[in-house]
Amino acid sequence: MKNQKKYMNSYLAGVLLGLLILFSFYLTREGLGASGAYKRVVAKVEHIVVPSYIENTSSYFHKYIKDGKEPMKNRLVFMVIGAFIGGFISGGINNRLKLKVEHTPNITSKKRILFAAIGGILFGIGASFGRGCTSGAGLNGMAVMAVSGFVVVAFIFGTGYLTAWFFKKLWL
Amino acid sequence: MGPLFTGTDEWTLVISLVIGIGFGYILESAGFSSSRKLVGVFYGYDFSVIRVFFMAAVTAAIGLAYFGYLGWIDLSAIYINKFYLGSTILGGIFMGLGFIIGGFCPGTSVCAASIGKIDAIIFIGGVMIGSLIFSLAYPLYANFYTSGAKGAVTIYDMIGISKELAIFIFVVFAVITFYFTAEIQKKISEKSHKY
Structure with missing residues (x-):
């Protein structure tokens, strides 16, 4: 921990991320994304465990397997694998690789884990209704000036600010 | 081009x-x-x-x-996100709650997991469970999910x-x-x- 380096300037990080989005659109016609990869993992599991369920055309994940498609053969799956590698490289360079549960001294690890799970579930449901997450629906949406991008960002942050008071014990 | x-x-x-x-x-x-x-x-x-x-x-x-x-x-030719009035707003509300309670979003949780944050790995598991719940209960709100379709509308076209x-x-x-x-x-x- 003692050799841990400082974080990159956030404006610089933003410009770099913006250029990355630009090149992603230029090369692949789409921007960044993450939640789509998780949905595809779930679709893959459904396909293995309950194939009859997902093969039903009315099931939600049917679109990922129809016409014999492989749900994991998708750009977002590869992007998330890449993000894991990229994060690991940066963490390694900056001496931040460490197995731990991060939380304030005021709560226990157990509590943090519980709330991380609840938050994840809510986010998974939200990213489904929102047809993408903070990056796929929000960031990309704003980059192409889509109404949905601005709306989803406004509601993510708006809800966060409106409810932050109730969860301050988790963070402060 | x-x-x-x-x-x-x-x-x-x-x-x-x-x-x-x-x-x-x-x-x-x-x-x-x-x-x-x-x-x-x-x-x-x-x-x-x-x-x-x-x-x-x-x-x-x-x-x-x-x-x-x-x-x-x-x-x-580039992809512009489609806007579905109710579904997009409800999604944003759920994501806001997920963010303030869980502390991550799907993209950031991958990075955090990659450097060894156990809470981030749990969060990722949660996102998958949330996606699974959504897919299983989908018939309940299939109509809502596709209602209020505004298409791939941009903010400048909307305002004019x-x-x-x-x-x-x-x-x-x-x-x-x-x-x-x-x-x-x-x-x-x-x-x-x-x-």
């Missing part, structure tokens, strides 16, 4: 892997592998999320506009102004936000929130 590849090209997978590496590297370098740093945006002690987020959106929006102007990219003016207003809005959030952060960090 771009876009050079489409979703069905094998090359797209390779390119996406490389872009993903950049994505993860930038997010981790910016400190987005820490839930306590991310959530700072809601308590006023760290607005990095706002800075990175709006800076990235503004940069990409300007870049795309110039690429289009110079004829380097066919803007009619030029794209250039819309981007300019967005830039001004971002700069004002940067200024005020920096002022708030200065005030609040004087009260010393250490994390």
Whole structure:
């Protein structure tokens, strides 16, 4: 921990991320994304465990397997694998690789884990209704000036600010 | 002229892997592998999320506009997110709750997991469970999910102004936000929130 380096300037990080989005659109016609990869993992599991369920055309994940498609053969799956590698490289360079549960001294690890799970579930449901997450629906949406991008960002942050008071014990 | 590849090209997978590496590297370098740093945006002690987020959106929006102007990219071919009034708003509300309770979003949780944050790995598991719940209960709200379809509508078409003016207003809005959030952060960090 003692050799841990400082974080990159956030404006610089933003410009770099913006250029990355630009090149992603230029090369692949789409921007960044993450939640789509998780949905595809779930679709893959459904396909293995309950194939009859997902093969039903009315099931939600049917679109990922129809016409014999492989749900994991998708750009977002590869992007998330890449993000894991990229994060690991940066963490390694900056001496931040460490197995731990991060939380304030005021709560226990157990509590943090519980709330991380609840938050994840809510986010998974939200990213489904929102047809993408903070990056796929929000960031990309704003980059192409889509109404949905601005709306989803406004509601993510708006809800966060409106409810932050109730969860301050988790963070402060 | 771009876009050079489409979703069905094998090359797209390779390119996406490389872009993903950049994505993860930038997010981790910016400190987005820490839930306590991310959530700072809601308590006023760290607005990095706002800075990175709006800076990235503004940069990409300007870049795309110039690429289009110079004829380097066919803007009619790029993907524009579709807007479904109820579903998009409900999704945003759920994601806001997920963010404040869980401390991550799907992208940042990958970076955090990659450097060994166990809470991030749990969060990822949660996102998958949430997606599973959504898919299983889908018949209950299938109509709602596709109702209020507004199509791939952009903000400048909706308001009826030029794209250039819309981007300019967005830039001004971002700069004002940067200024005020920096002022708030200065005030609040004087009260010393250490994390």
